[in-house]
Amino acid sequence: MKRLAAILVAVALLGLGIVLGRAVITSSHANGFVAAAAAGALPAAPEFTLKRLDGTGVVSLKDLRGQVVVVNFWASWCNPCKDEAPILEDLWVTEAKAAGVALIGVDTQDLSDDARTFAREYGLTYPLVHDDGGEVARDWGVAAFPETFVLDRQGRAVAWFPGAVTAAGLREAIAKAKTE
Amino acid sequence: MRAVVLVLALVALAFGAAAASAAAPAAASAVAPQFSLSDIEGELMCPTCQSRLDLSHSPAADRIRRFVEEKRRQGWSKEQVKDALVADFGPAVLAAPPAAGFGLVAWLVPGVGILVGVMLILSAGVLWRRRAQATVARPSRGRAADVDARIDEALRRLDDDDR
Numbered sequence: 001m002k003r004l005a006a007i008l009v010a011v012a013l014l015g016l017g018i019v020l021g022r023a024v025i026t027s028s029h030a031n032g033f034v035a036a037a038a039a040g041a042l043p044a045a046p047e048f049t050l051k052r053l054d055g056t057g058v059v060s061l062k063d064l065r066g067q068v069v070v071v072n073f074w075a076s077w078c079n080p081c082k083d084e085a086p087i088l089e090d091l092w093v094t095e096a097k098a099a100g101v102a103l104i105g106v107d108t109q110d111l112s113d114d115a116r117t118f119a120r121e122y123g124l125t126y127p128l129v130h131d132d133g134g135e136v137a138r139d140w141g142v143a144a145f146p147e148t149f150v151l152d153r154q155g156r157a158v159a160w161f162p163g164a165v166t167a168a169g170l171r172e173a174i175a176k177a178k179t180e
Numbered sequence: 181m182r183a184v185v186l187v188l189a190l191v192a193l194a195f196g197a198a199a200a201s202a203a204a205p206a207a208a209s210a211v212a213p214q215f216s217l218s219d220i221e222g223e224l225m226c227p228t229c230q231s232r233l234d235l236s237h238s239p240a241a242d243r244i245r246r247f248v249e250e251k252r253r254q255g256w257s258k259e260q261v262k263d264a265l266v267a268d269f270g271p272a273v274l275a276a277p278p279a280a281g282f283g284l285v286a287w288l289v290p291g292v293g294i295l296v297g298v299m300l301i302l303s304a305g306v307l308w309r310r311r312a313q314a315t316v317a318r319p320s321r322g323r324a325a326d327v328d329a330r331i332d333e334a335l336r337r338l339d340d341d342d343r
Contacts, residue, residue: 075240076243077239077240077242077243078239079239109227109228109240109269110240110268111243111244111247111268112267112268114243130268132267132268132270133266133268133269133270133271133272134227134269134270134272135270145228
């Protein structure tokens with residue numbers, strides 16, 4: 001009787017410990033990345049491999065190592081994302097694509113059908129991926145939409161833009177990433 | 181001839197109406213909502229504000245609400261709607277964690293906790309009863325001897341007073 005009670009207590013404590021530990025680790029890791037990016041500490045961006053919204057395969061951040069990468073987190077229901085989409089598309093078409101800068105739009109916390117409609121509506125041609133379940137947004141510590149990170153060739157975050165980006169701000173961050 | 185055509189037209193019309201009236205209830209029942217919006221709202225979370233959907237009015241919550249309403253009117257079941265939402269938003273969109281995988285821990289821990297609590301209370305009760313019985317059945321010898329000595333002393337004093 002006593003032994004069974006001890007085992008049950010141990011199981012309950014272990015379960016509670018796993019739940020709490022997991023929550024603390026996930027939260028501190030994500031917050032740590034954003035805080036370090038904001039402080040200019042060049043933290044390594046968490047890896048991801050996500051399915052393209054148009055269903056033509058996946059995009060893996062690892063495969064873009066050696067390139068400057070702009071990662072934009074967005075959702076179709078987010079109003080600032082609507083203002084930002086034409087800026088990103090214009091930058092992609094007129095400068096980034098030819099300069100070898102990768103631009104990835106990560107649709108997160110969103111219905112994928114809505115995201116596809118949004119992409120069609122705004123004529124977005126840069127690679128768009130869907131963050132199933134919002135895991136990547138959580139890993140990156142994304143708290144509001146949109147949020148944009150600029151990574152250097154080693155995959156380190158050089159700049160972080162909470163809220164909608166401006167073309168000038170993004171150009172400056174890309175130039176900085178190229179020099180790192 | 182004209183009368184024959186008229187009769188045929190009337191018969192065709194009657195058949196058409198009958199077919200339409202037969203199809204209408206079938207179509208209506210095919211899309212009859214299986215649940216109400218309020219039935220499911222409390223079981224879903226707003227993915228951006230971490231509160232229940234029925235308590236949230238964020239743009240994401242409003243969009244999910246419209247999606248639920250759309251699918252509800254199309255005759256989707258509650259489970260189908262939830263599955264579709266989990267596919268895009270992940271299990272965090274459910275107010276209750278799934279009873280599988282890691283989510284199982286969240287279901288098991290409270291149950292095990294309650295069981296442990298009940299067992300501890302029962303164990304404490306059994307121990308307390310055993311101690312109580314032991315005290316009644318076997319009074320301490322030292323204490324009995326002490327009482328005897330005090331009684332003897334009191335009796336001695338009484339005898340002395342009488343003298």
